[in-house]
Amino acid sequence: MQQPFNRRSFIQKGLASAAGLSLLTNFGNDLFAAVQKQRLYSAPSDLQITDVKCAYIRNGHSLFVKVYSNQDIVGHGEAVDATPGTYYLVKMMGDRIRGKNPLNVHRIFEDVRRRGFFEGAQGGMYISTLTAIESALWDLAGKALNVPVYQLLGGKFRDNIRVYCDTASSREKPEIMGQRAKEVVDEYNFTAVKFDIDDPNDPNKYDPYNWTVGPAELQRMVDQITAVREAVGPNVDVCVDMHGRFDMTSGKRVAKAMEPLKLMWLEEPIPAENAEAYKYITESTSTPICAGENHYLAYGFRPLLEIGAVDIIMPDLQKAGGLGEAQRIANLANVYYVPFAPHMVASFLGAMASAHVCASIPNFLILEWQIYFHTNPMFKEIVNYEGEMIVDGYIPLSDKPGIGVEINEEGLKKYADKDMPFFT
Numbered sequence: 001m002q003q004p005f006n007r008r009s010f011i012q013k014g015l016a017s018a019a020g021l022s023l024l025t026n027f028g029n030d031l032f033a034a035v036q037k038q039r040l041y042s043a044p045s046d047l048q049i050t051d052v053k054c055a056y057i058r059n060g061h062s063l064f065v066k067v068y069s070n071q072d073i074v075g076h077g078e079a080v081d082a083t084p085g086t087y088y089l090v091k092m093m094g095d096r097i098r099g100k101n102p103l104n105v106h107r108i109f110e111d112v113r114r115r116g117f118f119e120g121a122q123g124g125m126y127i128s129t130l131t132a133i134e135s136a137l138w139d140l141a142g143k144a145l146n147v148p149v150y151q152l153l154g155g156k157f158r159d160n161i162r163v164y165c166d167t168a169s170s171r172e173k174p175e176i177m178g179q180r181a182k183e184v185v186d187e188y189n190f191t192a193v194k195f196d197i198d199d200p201n202d203p204n205k206y207d208p209y210n211w212t213v214g215p216a217e218l219q220r221m222v223d224q225i226t227a228v229r230e231a232v233g234p235n236v237d238v239c240v241d242m243h244g245r246f247d248m249t250s251g252k253r254v255a256k257a258m259e260p261l262k263l264m265w266l267e268e269p270i271p272a273e274n275a276e277a278y279k280y281i282t283e284s285t286s287t288p289i290c291a292g293e294n295h296y297l298a299y300g301f302r303p304l305l306e307i308g309a310v311d312i313i314m315p316d317l318q319k320a321g322g323l324g325e326a327q328r329i330a331n332l333a334n335v336y337y338v339p340f341a342p343h344m345v346a347s348f349l350g351a352m353a354s355a356h357v358c359a360s361i362p363n364f365l366i367l368e369w370q371i372y373f374h375t376n377p378m379f380k381e382i383v384n385y386e387g388e389m390i391v392d393g394y395i396p397l398s399d400k401p402g403i404g405v406e407i408n409e410e411g412l413k414k415y416a417d418k419d420m421p422f423f424t
């Protein structure tokens with residue numbers, strides 16, 4: 001471990017109080033030796049970023065970064081979805097932030113974002129890569145200052161973060177979806193579940209490119225979610241995702257047909273680009289309409305919020321710009337009294353990073369959780385953490401310095417994409 005202090009610099013930096021100096025007189029060099037062996041939380045003003053390295057799993061769709069410093073403190077961050085092909089973006093951003101003090105998270109974020117204005121810094125891979133690095137900076141800063149990330153974000157409104165379970169058992173027969181919904185609620189005590197109803201292989205689709213829901217397809221959707229609602233009863237929230245695979249009139253029809261089922265929300269009935277089209281759907285139905293997992297930055301959410309295009313926003317905090325940007329998005333939504341319900345398809349590192357943001361804002365509704373945390377051992381092997389991931393449908397917020405979850409490099413190596421760099 002690098003030692004930034006020596007006896008002279010320790011005194012010069014004024015970190016020893018008068019009482020401390022008196023102790024020095026008493027204990028002499030032994031105390032200096034002890035100070036030199038301490039972890040280096042006490043020199044934040046001297047922190048510098050030295051390198052950024054990355055690794056990938058899930059065919060490049062999960063990016064893990066480590067931000068290294070000159071004081072042996074490493075920040076861990078994650079991005080998803082818009083990440084295949086981002087290795088050289090990681091390297092470029094690493095070059096741009098090397099030598100900077102990682103405690104200036106907002107400033108570094110803004111420097112990298114503005115410098116990328118002509119490089120695609122409005123969304124996509126550029127912002128997803130920046131998201132992973134920005135999250136790692138919060139982790140690093142928290143470790144350097146010995147506080148959890150939620151504290152850096154201004155403190156917490158809540159200690160436990162409510163989640164809904166994406167069951168990954170969608171596009172099945174209604175009775176199977178109902179059965180699965182009941183199983184996850186009974187087994188894990190989730191208070192909310194989500195199912196997908198878009199099915200590109202539905203034989204009743206008009207053709208593979210047409211986006212209009214037909215009567216048979218619509219009936220299939222209603223039958224599926226009716227089975228889910230009947231299985232879980234009236235007091236468990238049900239969310240339904242259409243993955244942006246329909247046109248506006250279909251979005252209206254599905255939302256209307258779902259009204260008796262009292263959904264928590266209908267998600268992305270249409271693609272992300274047209275806020276006005278969302279507004280037409282939202283205004284046509286009592287089913288709450290939710291979107292945002294394919295929107296980036298507070299700038300991307302402004303049109304949705306400004307015209308009342310959606311009832312609920314669901315930014316993905318592993319791609320929308322980072323934890324600080326997520327807080328800005330949430331606060332912007334709060335001005336319009338719009339709830340904040342983040343999308344989450346990351347590892348437990350990303351889940352806990354998201355949880356810190358969810359704790360720090362008033363208008364948090366619910367965070368996505370994936371059944372794969374319970375069924376796929378990879379998700380336990382690739383991270384290090386203490387305690388329970390989840391208790392009765394809530395994530396207990398970590399009080400450890402930083403995010404409180406780290407990449408387990410040994411575990412990750414087992415699943416890393418073999419043709420991609422691995423923290424090199």
Ligand code: MG
Pocket residue numbers: 241243267268293
């Ligand atoms: Mg979705």
